[in-house]
Amino acid sequence: MALLQISEPGQNALPHAKQYTLGIDLGTTNTLVATVRSAQPQILKTEDESLIPSVVTYSTSNPQVVVGTKALGAAVKADSLTIRSVKRFMGRSAAEIKFSHPYPLVDRGDSMPAFNTPIGLKSPVEVSADILTSTMLRAEAADLGDLAGAVVTVPAYFDESQREATRKACELAGIPLLKLLNEPTAAALAYGKSNPELQKDGHVLVFDLGGGTFDVSILKIQDQLYEVLATGGHTSVGGDDADRLIAKWLRDQASTGEIDTQAQHELEAYAREIKQQLSNNAKVEVNFQGFSGVLTQDQLSDMIAPITDLCLKLTERALRDAGLTKDQLGSIILVGGSTRMPAVQQAVQAFFDKEPMSSINPDEVVALGAALHANDLTRESANRSNLIDVTPLSLGLETMGGLVERIISRNTPIPISKKQTFTTYQDGQTGLIVHVVQGEREQVTDCRSLAKFTLSGIPPMKAGVARIEVNFSIDTNGLLQVSATEVNSGVQASINVKPTQGLSEEDQQRLLTEGMQHAEQDKNTRQYLEDRLEAERELEALTPALSEFGHLISDDQAEVIQHAMQVLELAINQTKADDKANQDQLEQIRSAHASLKKLSDPFAAAIMNQAVSSELSGKTPDQI
Ligand code: AMP
Numbered sequence: 001m002a003l004l005q006i007s008e009p010g011q012n013a014l015p016h017a018k019q020y021t022l023g024i025d026l027g028t029t030n031t032l033v034a035t036v037r038s039a040q041p042q043i044l045k046t047e048d049e050s051l052i053p054s055v056v057t058y059s060t061s062n063p064q065v066v067v068g069t070k071a072l073g074a075a076v077k078a079d080s081l082t083i084r085s086v087k088r089f090m091g092r093s094a095a096e097i098k099f100s101h102p103y104p105l106v107d108r109g110d111s112m113p114a115f116n117t118p119i120g121l122k123s124p125v126e127v128s129a130d131i132l133t134s135t136m137l138r139a140e141a142a143d144l145g146d147l148a149g150a151v152v153t154v155p156a157y158f159d160e161s162q163r164e165a166t167r168k169a170c171e172l173a174g175i176p177l178l179k180l181l182n183e184p185t186a187a188a189l190a191y192g193k194s195n196p197e198l199q200k201d202g203h204v205l206v207f208d209l210g211g212g213t214f215d216v217s218i219l220k221i222q223d224q225l226y227e228v229l230a231t232g233g234h235t236s237v238g239g240d241d242a243d244r245l246i247a248k249w250l251r252d253q254a255s256t257g258e259i260d261t262q263a264q265h266e267l268e269a270y271a272r273e274i275k276q277q278l279s280n281n282a283k284v285e286v287n288f289q290g291f292s293g294v295l296t297q298d299q300l301s302d303m304i305a306p307i308t309d310l311c312l313k314l315t316e317r318a319l320r321d322a323g324l325t326k327d328q329l330g331s332i333i334l335v336g337g338s339t340r341m342p343a344v345q346q347a348v349q350a351f352f353d354k355e356p357m358s359s360i361n362p363d364e365v366v367a368l369g370a371a372l373h374a375n376d377l378t379r380e381s382a383n384r385s386n387l388i389d390v391t392p393l394s395l396g397l398e399t400m401g402g403l404v405e406r407i408i409s410r411n412t413p414i415p416i417s418k419k420q421t422f423t424t425y426q427d428g429q430t431g432l433i434v435h436v437v438q439g440e441r442e443q444v445t446d447c448r449s450l451a452k453f454t455l456s457g458i459p460p461m462k463a464g465v466a467r468i469e470v471n472f473s474i475d476t477n478g479l480l481q482v483s484a485t486e487v488n489s490g491v492q493a494s495i496n497v498k499p500t501q502g503l504s505e506e507d508q509q510r511l512l513t514e515g516m517q518h519a520e521q522d523k524n525t526r527q528y529l530e531d532r533l534e535a536e537r538e539l540e541a542l543t544p545a546l547s548e549f550g551h552l553i554s555d556d557q558a559e560v561i562q563h564a565m566q567v568l569e570l571a572i573n574q575t576k577a578d579d580k581a582n583q584d585q586l587e588q589i590r591s592a593h594a595s596l597k598k599l600s601d602p603f604a605a606a607i608m609n610q611a612v613s614s615e616l617s618g619k620t621p622d623q624i
Pocket of ligand 1: 240337
């Protein structure tokens, strides 16, 4: 009898084929790729180079596409174009690319403009795919077997369109994507695997300070389950600022006046060297335009205090978001090249009164964590670690009066699915627009519009009778699906949110900060708009009711109601010019509405009585 070959979940059906997984840190400046061998994560290197510079040169001469170190040193020629920091362009529309860059871009009306290279147009997704392909070449050179899949990391602040662009790049590079994972989460996992202390239940803070960005994440570890409780940070603070501060200090010492851009670049490169030397030396000799002196670690520490102060303020905010105090943290993990600075380590240690962890190379830790997670995902492992990411901004939809109904709050662990029921506003309404927005404010105009779709074909019903269930689902990759179903008729429409407009990191920061700054004012505006809406609905219902059922009340009563309606209408109109009424106007609407209700309630009762008695007339108690 022949045996039937079967395969275990996540394993290859071929009996002897070896399977491997990859963790890829697709960085703005450098890309790293790692795998797990003999249960140990390791970076895949060539000729002792672990970093692949995230740089691609396209040229008409062969080879047409060059990635990494060779592209980094490519000469500027008419028949070639070298693209750096393509990550900044991922998921961004032409209108959103506000930062300065030297590239010829062509807006093809797609979600992202393309680079105009000598060998044709290349979208940011295609350029990223070329970088990813070079990671695959590394893996193939290591002769690891068959690729089962990869975990690719993205910044915690990447929005849906940036994540979607990254997924597409993987698809184009032929990489089976197991999951997109937030970079700080991957780093925490790398430490969790190698550090038994970290595997115990508790809270961990990941402090990631790179060249130009700061990310902070707070994780809860329980029963080997990693949950991100909160994330925060800043998109334009990092080691590059330290370089600029040292450069400024050098210019001040040498009393140098204005210098041109090229000279400033060179000076900052020199400053970077000094800064990095100061990570291993108490002081460094410096020479610049006739000035000779020394810079000490302590001086650098004072110089960069604004950077460390800002990072610690943002850390405090993330702690508040997570509902934790400093002393509730079990460990603090340092990630990113700039955490090599003793000044940063000391500031973090002083803030938490606890020594931070920094034993894993801060450049490699993200790729190593991603590799471990990829390995876990394809294995039925007893000590498999589960990671839960969070939504960086709240998601909701537009309701009457331009108000936002929040469906999923920011910092909610994903995957998540949430449902809410809505109804129609007008009699006979057969369609409605579902407008999905992102942000922390109460009004749609203050949030970011993500997508819109129409639910049509609702059978005509009285206002308020239709039951429209709206479901928001975010999968493990952070991609959002919104569906709307009219429950009585089963009519349905849905959308996968692949917004044509990505969200710039600066915008994200702004949306968060504005949400906090305007919280009180927003609460008042929402209250006002809700009260006004209720008053308007009352007026809209009363007008037809008076003509249809006016005979149920006396002429005098009808006149008094009409007068009260006019007073309310006037109060509303006075505030309509701007949507942010003052407290007095709001009180006027409320009191006019209350006066009207005193008169209209008995009228509504009379209508109801009549409806009930005509319904009952001629029926026996049994029939009732
Ligand atoms: P990353 O974005 O994580 O690659 O970090 C890059 C930043 O780390 C740059 O600002 C580097 O100057 C900085 N960096 C790298 N090595 C060191 C070091 N030894 N000391 C201080 N800063 C460093």
